[in-house]
Amino acid sequence: MASGLYAALCGLFLVYLSVRVIAQRRSKRISVGPAGDAELERAMRVQGNFTEYAPIALLLLVVAELNGLPEAAVHAFGLSLLAGRVIHFLGFRAADAPGILRVTGMAVTFTVIATLAVAAAYQYAAGA
Numbered sequence: 001m002a003s004g005l006y007a008a009l010c011g012l013f014l015v016y017l018s019v020r021v022i023a024q025r026r027s028k029r030i031s032v033g034p035a036g037d038a039e040l041e042r043a044m045r046v047q048g049n050f051t052e053y054a055p056i057a058l059l060l061l062v063v064a065e066l067n068g069l070p071e072a073a074v075h076a077f078g079l080s081l082l083a084g085r086v087i088h089f090l091g092f093r094a095a096d097a098p099g100i101l102r103v104t105g106m107a108v109t110f111t112v113i114a115t116l117a118v119a120a121a122y123q124y125a126a127g128a
Contacts, residue, residue: 045092
């Protein structure tokens with residue numbers, strides 16, 4: 001299944017985001033929470049935001065694929081999801097966050113989730 005590729009890539013991206021948080025915690029000797037450190041808090045939020053949105057998008061992608069979504073569409077949605085998450089990450093790192101990249105990344109992510117949700121509902125209603 002093509003959706004497995006995007007689950008794997010998102011998994012690797014989550015590991016990267018998590019390692020960033022861990023590295024900042026170690027370097028700043030902060031065990032729990034951000035402890036008032038703005039840089040750590042931003043790293044935690046970008047990781048948290050990823051874990052809030054990527055799982056439902058991936059679940060919807062798998063459901064749509066299982067219900068017959070063409071492979072080209074699976075790749076289009078999977079690539080869009082990854083692009084949205086990376087764009088969001090880059091925007092969150094910017095000093096002026098929320099800037100255009102952060103907003104764009106969320107817009108892409110929301111579009112993927114909403115479109116896949118409608119597709120899954122349609123596939124169910126159509127008896128896919």
